[in-house]
Amino acid sequence: MRPGPGDGFRPAKAFKPPGLRRRVRRESLEARRERARAIARRLARAYPRSTCALRHRDPFELLVATMLSAQTTDLAVNRVTPGLFARFPDARSMAQASEGAVEQAIAGIGLWRAKARNVREAARLLVERHGGEVPRDLDALVALPGVGRKTATAVLSTAFGMHAGITVDTHMLRVNRLLGLSDAREPEAMARALEALLPRRGWGAYTHRIIDHGRLVCVANRPRCGACPVSSLCHSAFDPAAGYRADNDGVVPASAKGLSWLAWETGPAGGR
Numbered sequence: 001m002r003p004g005p006g007d008g009f010r011p012a013k014a015f016k017p018p019g020l021r022r023r024v025r026r027e028s029l030e031a032r033r034e035r036a037r038a039i040a041r042r043l044a045r046a047y048p049r050s051t052c053a054l055r056h057r058d059p060f061e062l063l064v065a066t067m068l069s070a071q072t073t074d075l076a077v078n079r080v081t082p083g084l085f086a087r088f089p090d091a092r093s094m095a096q097a098s099e100g101a102v103e104q105a106i107a108g109i110g111l112w113r114a115k116a117r118n119v120r121e122a123a124r125l126l127v128e129r130h131g132g133e134v135p136r137d138l139d140a141l142v143a144l145p146g147v148g149r150k151t152a153t154a155v156l157s158t159a160f161g162m163h164a165g166i167t168v169d170t171h172m173l174r175v176n177r178l179l180g181l182s183d184a185r186e187p188e189a190m191a192r193a194l195e196a197l198l199p200r201r202g203w204g205a206y207t208h209r210i211i212d213h214g215r216l217v218c219v220a221n222r223p224r225c226g227a228c229p230v231s232s233l234c235h236s237a238f239d240p241a242a243g244y245r246a247d248n249d250g251v252v253p254a255s256a257k258g259l260s261w262l263a264w265e266t267g268p269a270g271g272r
Ligand code: SF4
Pocket: 175, 178, 179, 217, 218, 219, 223, 224, 225, 228, 229, 230, 231, 232, 234, 235, 236, 237, 238, 242
């Protein structure tokens, strides 16, 4: 007979990798909100120049660069966009470009065939529906091919200062889980949790700062808690299960090259 409840049988505990361990401690919503806002204030002091790392001169360039950045690094995108925008500087010229010309201009990044198709089609729809301008509207943006909610909220925030939602990428998901602000495992759920904790006007800046913090200090699997400005507010500070070792603290990681202000000033194509 198989053992069952009441026979002293206990199923083995499911293994959870460190990054997925539950980190949110019991605290009231008000206390968590206070902590989130204190974290945001300290990050603002630590990273006053954090900004979007994608080079762009106007909303159209930002939209295209953000579309190209899916599943590739900002630095890789910054390497191809100067050449792309020199040939196709606006929606009208991009809409009239041949597929081969756009493919050739962005061939250095991942998924370039699909991205070239989406960028051309999005440009065509911008001309057809919005006079060639990037609309200041979330629904109109997500109606474009290759534009999801994450891309749309990032463009609205950076290009127009509109806070339609918090943008959650891999750094935002990982670092906010470590901070214990939410246990969400999906970007959408994390965005909703953070939007309930942080004032709307600070959503965009918080995202840029967390991304820079994730590249410079709260490095994946090697957090530098001894160098962290928010360690006293973090639920994973100095936790070996989160990958912390004292050796981490003095190592400036390669990912620091992706810092938004450094990418802007010292990226391979130089300032624009
Ligand atoms: S204390 Fe450590 S785990 Fe927490 S945010 Fe800072 S670097 Fe990351």
